Amino acid sequence: MSGGLDASRIDVRIDGRLIVDGVDCTVAPGTFSAMIGPNGAGKSTLLRILAAVERPEAGTVEFAGDKLFELPRRQRARIVSFVEQDSSTELSLTVRDVVALGRTPHHGLFSDAGADDDAIVARVIEAAGVASLADRDVTTLSGGERQRVMLAKALAQETQLLLLDEPSNHLDIAAQLSVLGLLERLALSGVTVLAALHDINLATAYCDHVIVLRNGRVFAAGPTSEVLTPELLSEVYGVQATVLAHPQTGRPLVAFSPSV
């Protein structure tokens, strides 16, 4: 698949245990895909590999024809950005400072932030919905506010590939929908987005493609409506599921009950 994310035969071993086992996954360019799976499936680990912030024991990751692990780091950081699940600092930086950190890969060691950078920072702050927090001390923010600031930081990197690990788990409903809507719009503008999502219904509402991870392996991958069947959900999550159609959007809506 040219132009998109293409990972093959990824193995990750931590302290001797194989966390990610022979994973192949692809994400088409300009799409918003979800990675789901139970806790401990290896989603975070795999995402870090796909974002090329850590090296796998084996396997390659390519994006738009570039082998990510062979690129110089700064160049790679201008291509792929990554938002961690939980990110915090003790430094009393302002939100604006934090978002401006996202411009780091665009600067050399000595070159300085220019007016362009200020404009980009302002724009992504607005887009992420944290404009009212711009001059606040980041250590005083709530978990949800901080999560959106970290998203803004990744957006400031202006990359073609954006990977996120549970970007909505601290947010309230309105904020969740807002962030995911933003990611959907990003994908429409050409950015390739892959997010690990905890809430299956958020995945079904916004993502046309889904990768299901279980025990470090890809259990299934493909269009959401085809992959997320009650049988799959039962096998992966151990619960009974009924897949309905959302009354307004028509997209799949999953209702759960404990398995008998």
Added chain:
Amino acid sequence: MQARRAGRVATAGVVLALVLVLSITFAITIGPSNVTPVEVWGSVLHHLGVGDGQLSLLRDGIVWQLRLPRVLTAAAVGAGLAISGAVMQALTRNPLADPYLLGLSSGASLGAVAVLLLGIAVLLPVAAFLGAMLALGLTLLLASSLGRITPSRTVLAGIAVSALASAVTSLVIFWTVTGDSYREILGWLLGSLSGARWPEVAIAFAAIVIAGLPIMLSGRILDAFAFGDTSAAALGINVNSTRWILLAATALLTGAMVSVSGSIGFVGLILPHAVRLLVGPRHRALLPLSAIVGAIFLIWADTAARSVFEPRELPVGIVTAIIGAPIFAILLTRRRSEV
């Protein structure tokens, strides 16, 4: 908004640099002898090739061999310790980190005490430096034996190595100290600039140029570490090599300073915090300004150490502790101005 802050930082920088120059100029006129300020400056200018000094060879020695080297060493050591402290706090993501965290000071003390007791004090800087590097090596070895080297593991290993080196130092002192040789050792352990001559100036300034300047220029990279390793890697930083290079440079810088002046405490720990309260936590501003403020602070701390109780001298390490704590308390109560 950013421009306004940048302007503030630049102004602070210029003002502080000016204060530093003035500090040097006036600190060299203070001392227990009766050389007047005019005579002092005349002597310095004479050595720089301007004008005839009015002082006899002996009294000229007071200025040129005792005061000036001492003030310059104080400036360099203060700057070096402040920079090292700031970097250690960034690398270990621990606001209580100081330059001596990785066993550097305890290792240097062991080396210094050993040569002081063996009576070969002329080898003091070398022995202190080697001791510091040895302790650092031990720390890193210990940290790596715990698995992948992480900041917290390194800190813990450093604590263990420091404890070991301190214990051995105490044993050596207790075992071999005779007469009043403990007095000299104590002065070194507390940190003292009374032995600073031109060779010490050379060592300290060489360390600033070789290790301090590169560190100061890495401010932006340090900022990228604000949210941890993964975040820094995602921003395109080579986390491992950056950390190692910065650590090595800091160790070199600290080792050199400790070899020259003993373990002067407090400067590396508190001054970065004080500067942060002034200009915020971004390292691009923090590092150079910490250097300047560190220099100013130690110049005056040492001036106090050698003149408040004249003709007796206090080890400057005592003064840095006594002066530093209240200043920090005052700075904390000041409301931090808006950016």
Added chain:
Amino acid sequence: MPRLSRIIVLAAAVAVALSGCATISAVSTPSPSTSTAAAEKFDNCGTRVDFSDAAPKRVITIKSTSTEMLLALGLGDRIVGTAFQDGPVPATWKTEAAKLSVLSVQVPSQEVVLNSEPDLIYAGWESNFSADGAGTRSDLQGLGIATYVSPAACREVGYQPARLGFSDIFREIGQVASIFHVSDTKLLAQQKSDLAAIPRDKRGLTALWFSSGSSTPYVGAGIGAPQLVMDTVGLKNIASGVKETWTSFNWETVVNDNPDVIVLVDATWNTAAKKMAVLESNPATANLDAVKNHRYLIVPFAASEAGVRTVSAASDLATQLARLDLK
């Protein structure tokens, strides 16, 4: 039977306790006095001591000044052990001193001290009587061991001599003599006549008493033995303004004052030669007149603290001073 043995143990414990009390009370409450007994009870550096019983027979001396005091009074046979000596004794006592048992090179521990079963411990420094040293004075006195500190070395207010004089040293000689019930007449006469024979230099020379240190010099200050010796030989101490026995000093003042002579204390761990090297390698002090012209006076460490050697130290320095050619 068990009941009887318990009574015996109890009785023994009571007896021991009572004897301990008796010792303490003997020390702290003055008994009716004869004229000699009165002189044997006094306040030594804040601890009341009482030697009105028999003179001590088994003495441990800590520091050279204590050992030499006893040797000078002919009491060498009472010494069961020496510790923390500062240097060799003068030639006159060499053979006698060689026979003395050395308990410890440093401050002895309490156990070592007790092992020799002394009845008196005579210390040159107050700090010798610490819990991790020979033991605290109250502990030792509780065990029936008398303690005595050289009064010149007392540091508390009211006990430290405001300015050490030979009268203080002579008074100590008298005290020690009375403790041991011997005569001090001969020794005092000798000391006083030797003292009177010392020529006082009239040239008005200034001096530094350099004891130790390299980056920060440790020097004789205004109220102790160094000052006394320098006054006796006619030297003006540049550090006399500091009201201490010794003090940490600074090279700048030394260079500023440019002393005419420098007295170097010679110790095995810090020789006079080493101090000369320190002075010569320091670019500021290398230009001192005293350093350039080698105007040095040497005094052995053991003679530099207040004691029976102070007079001879002064005499020796006066001789060296007279020989110095000051251009």
